[in-house]
Amino acid sequence: MFEFFNKFFNKQSSKDIAKERLKLVIIHDRANVSPELLELIKNEILKAIQKYIVIDDKLLEIQITRTPSEQKGEFVPALIANIPIKSVKKTEILNNEADD
Amino acid sequence: MGEVYVITSGKGGVGKTTTTANVGTYLSILGKRVLLIDADIGLRNLDVVMGLENRIVFDIVDVVEGRCKPKQALIKDKRFDGLYLLPAAQSKDKTAVSPEQMKALCEQLKDDFDFILIDCPAGIEQGFKNAIAGAQKAIVVTTPEVSAVRDADRIIGLLEAYELHNPKLIINRIRFDMVKRGDMMDIDDILEILSIELLGIIPDDEKIIISTNKGEPVVMDEKSRAGQEYRNIARRILGENIPIVSEEENLGFLGRLKRFLGLNNS
Secondary structure, eight states, rough: HHHHHHHHHOOOHHHHHHHHHHHHHHHHHHHTHHHHHHHHHHHHHHHHHTTTTOTTTSOEEEEEEEEEEETOEEEEEEEEOOEEEEEEEEEHHHHHHHHH | EEEEEEEEEESTTSSHHHHHHHHHHHHHTTTTOOOEEETTTOOOOOHHHOOOGOOSSSSSHHHHHOOOSSHHHHOOOOTTTEEEEEEOOOOOOGGGHHHHHHHHHHHHHHHOOOOOOEEESSSHHHHHHHHHTTEEEEEEEEEEHHHHHHHHHHHHHHHHHHHOOOEEEEEEEOOHHHHHOSOOOOOOHHHHOOOOOEEEEEOOOTHHHHHHHHTTTTGGOOOOOHHHHOOOOOOOOTTTOOOOOSSOOOOHHHHHHHHHHOOOOO
């Protein structure tokens, strides 16, 4: 009955929230990567990429998820970045090539 | 030759000591020779849960420091044949017993018992490493809370690293009414996250507190649902195939009668 109402009103039960949070925190624990470290990695990637392309840094997403490994079908942590590109800085690339 | 189990958890207060006391007591009721070792040195509690606190003369630190022989430190439980307790020291710190000493102690006592159950301190520090050193098998206890499950995951990883493979899980303090409402993770949620084998589930039961107050393990209480589940866990350890019922039993009169007569073994 409760389940029905929750679905009807599209309300997430607290156990589902708990499960989602747990999954995320355990992925980070297993990979030994804290959110702070992830933020540092994100900023470094941002710096490197922004040299060459204009990106929408508000929509930049970087996270650690579980993906099935090719061996044994086990799950392994993977770093996944979703980087929306606005445009490519052509002049920058040309300048760099000229430097080399 | 006895089997050495360590009962462990990441988070404190999830029921390691209660589990050790009850599983051990029921194994002895089933006719096994059982030794309970309290490895929570500095913060002992297995003795009070068992109601044996008044009989401690020597403890585990006295044994490893050679002030007495191992057998002199064992407290025989007068209520149950074949049940013994080796208490922890109250004053020393967690590092008073080294992993090597623990290993040697278990080796030495293994022949005299069918089961040695080690009550591990909470956490992942030296006390944990000392407690698991002599064990061949591990039981991980958790409750259905985010913090307890997360810490259980850490412990499972560490047990693997110390080559204690295939630990079994006990989920303690399940509240079926909350599970039904969707306000508590159910058994499948937890197993999906931890992916280890389930040994049993213990419902939240106020009789645990009553029995701990009295110093009588709850397995002695025929009517307690938690006691029943601890009895089932002990039987599963002995290899009996008892299904794990993950919902509140809605026993009618007939069901209760069957259970009373021992026809319904769930």
